[in-house]
Structure formats: C-alpha cells, structure tokens
Amino acid sequence: MDGMSKMDILLVGAGGREHAIAWKMMQSPLAGKLYWAPGNPGIPQAIPVAASTPRELADFAESHGIGLTMVGPEAMLCEGIVDLFRERGLRIVGPDRKAAQLEGSKAFAKEFMARHGLPTGKAQVFTERESALKYLDQVGAPIVVKADGLAAGKGVVVAADRETARAAVESCFEGAFGKAGSRVLLEECLEGEEASILALCDGKTIIPLASSQDHKRAYDGDRGPNTGGMGAYSPAPVVTPERMETIRQRILLPFLRGVQEDGLYFRGIIYAGIMMTQDGPKLLEFNVRFGDPETQAVLARLDSDLVEALASTADGRLSEVKLEWSPDPAVCVVMASQGYPGAYPKGLPIQGIDQAEAAGCLVFHAGTRRREDGVLVTHGGRVLGVTARAATVRQAVEKAYQGVSLIHWDGVEYRRDIAYRALNREK
Numbered sequence: 001m002d003g004m005s006k007m008d009i010l011l012v013g014a015g016g017r018e019h020a021i022a023w024k025m026m027q028s029p030l031a032g033k034l035y036w037a038p039g040n041p042g043i044p045q046a047i048p049v050a051a052s053t054p055r056e057l058a059d060f061a062e063s064h065g066i067g068l069t070m071v072g073p074e075a076m077l078c079e080g081i082v083d084l085f086r087e088r089g090l091r092i093v094g095p096d097r098k099a100a101q102l103e104g105s106k107a108f109a110k111e112f113m114a115r116h117g118l119p120t121g122k123a124q125v126f127t128e129r130e131s132a133l134k135y136l137d138q139v140g141a142p143i144v145v146k147a148d149g150l151a152a153g154k155g156v157v158v159a160a161d162r163e164t165a166r167a168a169v170e171s172c173f174e175g176a177f178g179k180a181g182s183r184v185l186l187e188e189c190l191e192g193e194e195a196s197i198l199a200l201c202d203g204k205t206i207i208p209l210a211s212s213q214d215h216k217r218a219y220d221g222d223r224g225p226n227t228g229g230m231g232a233y234s235p236a237p238v239v240t241p242e243r244m245e246t247i248r249q250r251i252l253l254p255f256l257r258g259v260q261e262d263g264l265y266f267r268g269i270i271y272a273g274i275m276m277t278q279d280g281p282k283l284l285e286f287n288v289r290f291g292d293p294e295t296q297a298v299l300a301r302l303d304s305d306l307v308e309a310l311a312s313t314a315d316g317r318l319s320e321v322k323l324e325w326s327p328d329p330a331v332c333v334v335m336a337s338q339g340y341p342g343a344y345p346k347g348l349p350i351q352g353i354d355q356a357e358a359a360g361c362l363v364f365h366a367g368t369r370r371r372e373d374g375v376l377v378t379h380g381g382r383v384l385g386v387t388a389r390a391a392t393v394r395q396a397v398e399k400a401y402q403g404v405s406l407i408h409w410d411g412v413e414y415r416r417d418i419a420y421r422a423l424n425r426e427k
Contacts, residue, residue, distance in 0.1 A: 004311060007067025008032040010049070012057060012081075014040050016334075016366030016385040017292035018072040021306070022046055023362070024299045025070075028307035035064065041376060042365035054081035061090050068311050069093070071268075074289050075150055078104035082265070091314045094268035095288050099259070102270075102286040106148050106185050109286050116258035118251055120283040121188035129173040132184050133166060139186070141165050147172050148183035156226060158189060190284065192277040193421065195236040196294045197244075199252055200309060202267045202318040206256045208248065210301055210325050211239035212294040213421065218341060220417045227341045228382060231418035233331040233393065234297040237425045238276050247274060247281050255286075267314050293332045296364050296385045300330035331396040332387040333404050333418050337367070338411030340381035345411065347371075348378045352407040361403030362387040378409055393422040 009031055011022055019042040025031050026043065037049035037057060051060045054076065061069055069085060069092040071077055080097035094100070101108040107125045112118075125148070126132035136143065145168035147155030155177045159165035165186075171177075172184045198209040213236035218224035239247070251272055259266045271287035271294075299306065303324040312321045337344035353363050353376070364387060367380015384407065388399035397419050404414060 004030055004308060006030055006032045007307075007311070008035065008065060009307065010035045010037065010057065010061050010064075010066045010069040011039075011046075011072065012037050012069065012076055013072025014038050015072065015292055015380075016364040016382065017290050017295045019043065019364040019366070020296045020299045020362075020385075020387075021070060021072065021290065023364070024302060024306040028305045030305065030307040030311070032067070035060070035066065040365045041368050041370045042363075054079055054084045057081065058084045058088055058090060061085065062088055067091060068307065068314065070310055072289060074100070074103050074287065077268075077288055078150060082268075086265075091311065093310045093314045096265040099264040099266045100288050103288040104150055106146050106285065107183060110185065112258055112262070112286075113283055116254050116261070118254050118258070118283050119280065121190045123185050123187035126184050126186065127182070129169065132169050132173075132186060135186055136162065136165055136169065142189040144185075144187040144189050145169055145172065146185040146187060147177040148185060149177070149179055190275040190277050190282055192275045193238045194284070195239050195274045195276060196232070196291050197239070197247055197252070197272045197274055198291060198294065198298060199270050199272070200268075200313045200318055200321070201256060201259070201270050202313045202316045203256075203259060203265065204316060205318040206252050206270070207318060207321060207323060208244070208252060209323065210234045210298050211236040211244065212291070212298050213238070213419075214291065214294055215415060215418055218415075220415050225341055227336075229291070229293045230334045230336070230415045231332055232291075232293045232297045233329060233396070233419040233422055234294070234301055235329060237393075237422050239274075243276065243281060247272070251281060251283060267316060292366075293334055293382075293385050296332040296362075296387045297330040300332075300362060300387050300389050301326045301328065326389065328389045328391055329393045329396050329422070330387060330389040331393065331400045331419050332364075332385045333400045333414055334366070334382050335384040335386060335404060335407060335412055335414045336382050337378050337380070338413055340413065344381050346377070346379055348409040348411070350376045350378060350383070350407065350409045353384070355406040356386060356403035359403055359406060360388065360399060363403065363407070383409070383412075393419055393426055397423065
C-alpha cells in the first residue's frame with residue numbers, strides 16, 4: 001500500500017461477480033466512493049451510474065477523478081474499453097481489445113495455445129455448416145461444439161453422441177448465438193475433473209488466486225443444459241499443491257511468456273478453465289475476467305486488500321503484491337428463476353435475505369431490482385449467490401444451504417448438490 005492514497009472507484013457490471021468485487025473493495029482503506037455502472041441493489045452505499053458505453057464510462061471516469069476502474073463483464077473488454085481508458089491516461093484493470101480476444105474468439109485462443117505450447121485438446125475451426133458436419137461424421141462423438149464468439153457462457157455443448165453434436169452445430173449456424181456462432185469449433189472431448197484457476201497478470205508477473213470449481217449444468221448430478229454457473233466452491237480439492245505447481249509451470253508461466261512474445265497488453269485477470277486429465281492438467285478455455293460464480297467463493301476467502309492488488313496490476317507493479325488466503329473453504333449456491341437458462345419470469349418479490357445474512361451468509365445479488373415502492377424483486381435468470389465460509393467444506397455447504405432455505409420467491413430453483421465432489425473427498 002506504500003505510495004497509494006485513497007481513491008474513488010468505478011466498477012462496471014451488474015451481476016453477482018460485481019457485487020462480490022464491490023463487497024471486497026469496500027473493505028479496503030484505499031477505497032473512497034464506489035461508483036457502480038449500472039450496479040444492482042446489493043451495495044446500498046454504491047452510487048449508481050447510468051453510463052453504459054466505453055466512451056461514456058471514460059468520460060465519467062475523467063470528469064469524476066476516478067482513481068481505479070474495474071470491469072466485470074467480458075463484452076466491454078472485447079469492445080476495447082481498456083484501449084480507450086489508456087489513451088486518456090486513466091487507470092483500469094483489464095486486457096486491451098486484442099488481448100481480450102483470448103475470450104472473445106475461441107479460435108484466437110486455440111491458436112495462441114498452440115503457438116506457445118500450452119496443453120489443450122485438439123480442435124478444428126469451421127465457417128460452413130457442411131464442412132463441420134462432414135468432419136463430425138469422420139471423428140464421431142463424444143465431442144465438444146463451441147460457438148467461436150461470446151455467448152454468455154452458453155455457447156458450449158459437450159455432445160455425448162453424434163446426434164446431439166449435429167444439433168449443436170446446426171443451432172450455431174442457424175443463429176442461436178448470433179454472430180458468436182458464425183464460426184464453430186469442434187474440439188476433442190477431454191475427460192477428467194474441471195477446475196477454475198483465476199490469476200492476476202500485469203504482463204510481467206502472474207499470481208494465481210485460490211483454486212475453485214464451478215457447476216455449469218442446471219440440475220443436480222451435472223445434468224441438464226449448460227448455464228452461466230449454478231454454484232462454486234473454493235478451494236477445489238482436485239487441485240492439490242503438486243497439481244497447482246504443474247498448472248503454474250505448464251499453463252500460467254507459458255501464458256505469460258506468450259503474452260510477452262505476442263506483444264499483448266494484459267494487465268488484468270486471466271481465468272484458465274482446466275481439465276484434470278490422466279495426462280495432467282489441460283486447458284479448456286481462457287476468460288479474461290473474474291469468473292461468475294467462482295469469484296463469490298474465491299473472494300470470500302481473500303484476506304488481502306483487493307483494491308491494492310488491482311491497482312498494482314493496472315500499474316504493472318504486481319511483483320510487489322502478496323496475497324493472503326483464509327484456509328477456510330467457501331461455497332456459493334446460486335438461486336435462480338424458474339425456467340433458467342431458458343425463459344423465466346421477472347418481478348417476483350424476494351423474501352428472507354436479511355435472515356440469511358443474520359445466519360452468517362453473504363448474499364450476493366445477481367439479478368435483482370428494487371421497485372419504486374422499495375420491494376426487492378427478481379430481475380434475471382441467476383438471482384442470488386448465497387455464500388458461506390466455514391472450517392470444512394461440509395460445514396460451509398450446510399451453512400450456505402441454511403441461508404438458501406431462509407430465502408424465497410415464487411418458483412425459485414437451485415441445485416442441491418453444490419460441492420459434491422469435494423464432499424466425497426472429505427468422507
């Protein structure tokens with residue numbers, strides 16, 4: 001914190017990830033006013049900001065003397081908000097437009113991985129339906145079908161059979177994911193257990209955060225459609241200290257070298273989706289921002305100053321940062337609207353958040369809105385992330401689900417088996 005003074009902060013985004021970031025930022029002695037664009041009702045003291053384009057946000061940051069801007073959603077990074085802020089000499093956390101293509105284009109990311117020798121599954125890129133289907137007939141299933149561009153976490157289908165894979169390819173080329181599906185990747189289906197590794201990177205130094213594991217599927221037992229994430233926990237026991245060192249040596253450090261060799265500007269968060277295979281850890285994908293809902297579980301365990309760490313990342317002084325973590329595990333259970341990830345109702349009154357917080361849970365707002373009469377209502381697919389920290393995974397799970405049991409709205413849905421892999425290891 002040497003040399004840093006109190007600063008006003010601009011946080012961009014509106015979901016559970018941003019609420020968790022805001023909650024952690026507000027604990028910092030470096031945090032002045034927190035402006036949140038557009039924000040959600042989760043942090044009443046945050047000042048909502050109506051600006052919604054990179055240029056409007058840059059104008060706001062300039063006119064309000066913002067000392068640090070943190071961007072949550074990937075779309076804004078891919079639009080080039082970091083380029084614009086840098087042109088104006090404004091401090092911002094994130095990669096520039098070109099480096100953001102590591103998430104914005106799965107083909108760009110695959111080419112980067114291949115060029116720099118990062119371990120990953122084989123993949124082919126297609127721009128025409130017929131050639132994709134022909135390749136599919138040659139290689140068969142299981143196979144992973146990915147829309148090339150941003151699809152809000154839903155453009156990936158792990159197809160166990162050829163029919164499912166064909167339907168996924170057809171869906172992409174028929175416009176289910178808009179422009180994101182105009183190019184399609186057909187990728188080797190890696191087998192093993194997944195983990196999420198988030199890391200801070202300033203182009204010279206890379207520091208991994210605590211490991212975590214997400215639950216992508218909508219229903220218990222990892223069944224049903226892919227979602228943006230139905231829950232997460234940290235740490236992920238599958239990432240032993242030895243495996244973490246392997247990930248550092250084979251994935252994180254080669255990523256850093258690749259950024260340097262390709263001349264990419266990357267002062268932000270890199271998220272490596274990892275599959276623990278029999279042949280060691282392999283990369284599934286890159287994201288260029290904090291994960292959601294992993295962030296809710298990971299930041300619940302961070303004992304260090306998040307504002308200091310992010311400002312140091314933006315300044316290229318990450319080597320001066322040392323992160324401290326609580327040994328206690330944290331678990332986040334996502335409470336969703338009925339029908340998610342498909343169509344769902346909005347505007348349903350939510351009860352019980354105060355009781356869940358009184359029971360020791362952190363309740364992160366993801367898709368909520370406060371009506372003019374002050375009533376809190378649902379406003380998204382993923383509505384809340386109920387998060388708890390405890391001495392063991394089992395105790396954290398019990399505490400989180402106790403919080404969940406105290407919250408209600410009509411048709412609420414959630415998985416009842418979050419962290420089951422970790423619980424199986426605790427037996």
